[in-house]
Amino acid sequence: MTDPSSPSPDAPTSPSATSPGDAAALREGRPPSDSLTEMTEMVLPQHTNVVGTAFGGVIMSWVDICAAIAAQRHCGEVAVTARVDAMEFHAPIRLGDVVCLRAQVNAAFGSSMEVGVRVEREDRRTRARTVCVESFLTFVNVVDGRPLPVPRLQLTTDEERQREREAQERRAQRLAARALPAKVAG
Numbered sequence: 001m002t003d004p005s006s007p008s009p010d011a012p013t014s015p016s017a018t019s020p021g022d023a024a025a026l027r028e029g030r031p032p033s034d035s036l037t038e039m040t041e042m043v044l045p046q047h048t049n050v051v052g053t054a055f056g057g058v059i060m061s062w063v064d065i066c067a068a069i070a071a072q073r074h075c076g077e078v079a080v081t082a083r084v085d086a087m088e089f090h091a092p093i094r095l096g097d098v099v100c101l102r103a104q105v106n107a108a109f110g111s112s113m114e115v116g117v118r119v120e121r122e123d124r125r126t127r128a129r130t131v132c133v134e135s136f137l138t139f140v141n142v143v144d145g146r147p148l149p150v151p152r153l154q155l156t157t158d159e160e161r162q163r164e165r166e167a168q169e170r171r172a173q174r175l176a177a178r179a180l181p182a183k184v185a186g
Contacts, residue, residue, distance in 0.1 A: 031155075036104050053095075056089065062099070067139065070103035117133075119135075
């Protein structure tokens with residue numbers, strides 16, 4: 001029998017793993033690597049359109065799930081999709097393809113965070129990968145229906161700092177666009 005007071009073998013062992021809502025996590029932050037999420041899917045007939053390529057909506061759904069997991073890993077709470085920036089499809093994904101998705105938090109704002117997602121198609125013979133889709137999504141940390149602060153990012157590499165700078169620029173553009181009066185189609 002195991003001692004009920006001892007930690008479960010499935011309990012987080014990462015030094016940066018903290019309980020949700022932990023004030024120390026908010027102050028100290030978490031490295032982007034803590035949010036890294038990788039998923040693998042196979043394109044089956046129900047995922048394809050009449051020309052044998054994956055429905056864009058299916059890929060978008062996989063992107064949203066992968067990004068949501070990354071956001072939740074960062075904030076330690078439920079994270080909901082607030083925005084999906086333009087999703088660019090660079091190469092087709094076909095029936096039978098193995099699809100690899102990789103998501104990570106790029107920047108943490110007050111109660112929101114930007115998550116970048118890359119979708120690649122893997123060649124079954126060589127395992128070489130082709131970038132098919134790239135997207136940025138904004139998630140909000142929500143507890144009991146209210147937005148709450150997210151931990152800051154602990155940036156240690158030049159690449160992490162560059163991704164955060166680019167995310168800050170995209171956020172500034174989104175906020176500026178939101179401030180413009182809406183045009184009504186007529």
